[in-house]
Amino acid sequence: MKIVKLKKDNLFPFLEAIKGDAELWAPVKKDDAKHTFQPVDDFSQIDLDYTRTILPPRKILLPAKFNMYQASKSEFTSDFSHISKKIIFGIHPCDIHAFLTMDKFYSYEIEDPYWLEARKNLVLLGHSCWPDENCMCKSTNTHVVEEGYDLFFTDLEDTYVVWIGSSRGDDLIREKPELFEEDLTDTDIQKFIQRRENRDKAFTTEINFAAMPDLMELKYNDALWEKLGDACLACGSCTNVCPTCNCYNVEDRPVLGKDFSNIQRCWDACTLENYSGVAGGENFREKRADRLKLWYTHKLQSYISKYGKPACVGCGRCVATCPVDINVKTVAQSLDGNEVDSFWDRLSKEVTK
Amino acid sequence: MNTENKITAQSNPFLPEPARIVRTYPLTDDVHFFQVRIADMEKALSFRYEIGQFAMISVLGAGEAPFSISSTPSRPGLLEFCIRRAGAVTSKLFQLKENDFVGIRGPYGNGFPVEKMQGKDILIVMGGLGAAPLRSVLLYCLDNRDLFGRIILLHGAKRPAEMLFRDELLDIKKRDDLEGYLTVDGDDTGQWTENVGVVTTLFPKLENINPENTVGVVCGPPVMYKFVLQEFLKLDIPKDQILMTLERRMKCGVGKCGHCAIDYIYTCLEGPVFSYWDVTHMRELI
Known part of the structure; x- marks a missing residue:
């Protein structure tokens, strides 16, 4: 691994130098003080002082809706027109880990070209972050990242320490080598280590993810799930904001006045009522409790057995988003026997009958 | 870039x-x-x-x-x-x-484990639309008759008019290398010459079943599974020699869209054919 230094003043010139005709996505602060990843031409819009964006960056690769192919009477033609060269700047370690998990998922058994082609055309420029009370990435061991990015920028006041994580990252540095300094001083190294230690101490939420597969199995019929099911609004928000949710629906959209259809792939959510419905009216998961169990089986149990780590990357978006406080944090703590008083008080008073 | x-x-x-x-x-x-x-x-x-x-x-x-x-x-x-x-x-x-x-x-999908079925007696039980996947099994076994032992077919429908592949099966039933039994829940034609009753009423007709050497195959409406599985177990057919094929909503067929998940099993990749032993570990079954 190669490490270089970049003065903060040199950041925009560097981004300008590498951007070319690619679309550069970065965190931008919205009116309601929340952040979103957006394409930016004016770099002054970029706001790196953020904890988490509303939606995870997978939306940049697989938009909420896109055309998979065109279907006419006797012909089917692939449509990759939504895929173009993109750079994501300012992505945090948890979201990079989510990309690595999705890479495995979309390559498992049969390769999904829509994810993999978009990934090939993507440059990832990571950025350091600071946890709030909802960050669980230290518990999921996704608070640091050792692979999966091209460059990773760690904020040291007036300077970035830049880790080069790929051959392409190295090429990017070479676009403007004069902006970078090769040698880190002892002070830089001390600052880096100090920052890491302080950040590790800043995590206030700890979840025992290693215990979750067993607990999911043991407590599959626990009354907890009925309580959660009663409270759940089945709105699908947890799915929309989760960086490792992948479910989708496919729709045939006839094009008006033409003899072909756009076959569209759009986000779906297993917490929605008709998710497991089949033709004829049978629904294999009519109860909200059953749908929640499926969601949490995937987040807390099944990926561990399949890919060796939980699907949850600890980003805390479900914690920040669920209107009734059903999220990885409260569910994991409840499974672990530490029912959060305020959570259950609120559920019983405000939500359940 | x-x-x-x-x-x-x-x-x-x-x-x-x-x-x-x-x-x-x-x-x-x-x-x-x-x-x-x-x-x-x-x-x-x-x-x-x-x-x-x-x-x-x-x-x-x-x-x-x-x-x-x-x-x-x-x-x-x-x-x-x-x-x-x-x-x-x-x-x-x-x-x-x-x-x-x-x-x-x-x-x-995985399909039926043909190699494991070879040399065995094949007991096929289908009801209603369960004929759709199991007709493939039946015809394959008949086309490769030498590879299998006895071939026994139990097929049930609500009424004679609703029996899928009725004429084809009545024809196949005449073969002497197959034991075929057809039944309807009720006969509204007065001309039905086969059994009347639910599909499980056919089981007493089966003779000399050698359970260790039998593969039971079942597909039908959800309500049928429970009762047919009980009959298979009564015959002492080992749980890993009882095979079934499941229906789920699917949008991709290749393990990406998520709709067919049962727990963490993707029916489209690891199914739709499961043994009864497989599914006793699965919590969201039929």
């Missing part, structure tokens, strides 16, 4: 293959038979599948849905489906005529 941007994925597993309907006719009021051939002749002949696998059929303007393949791989070139009109895709499909185009993708 100024490089030519042209996406050329070598293969797109989501892209259907154009196919023509060769024959279609009603089996019952709401179940039609479709014989389909992939338009590209070479691809039609090289389309290899196994019994119990399924394919995605797409109908322009309506969408795509998974269907069990009802034909046998021992008769390549044509694919046959037995389809109930139940939703948007099938409603539009039922309007299509011979020579019209559909899209075909597949085959998908």
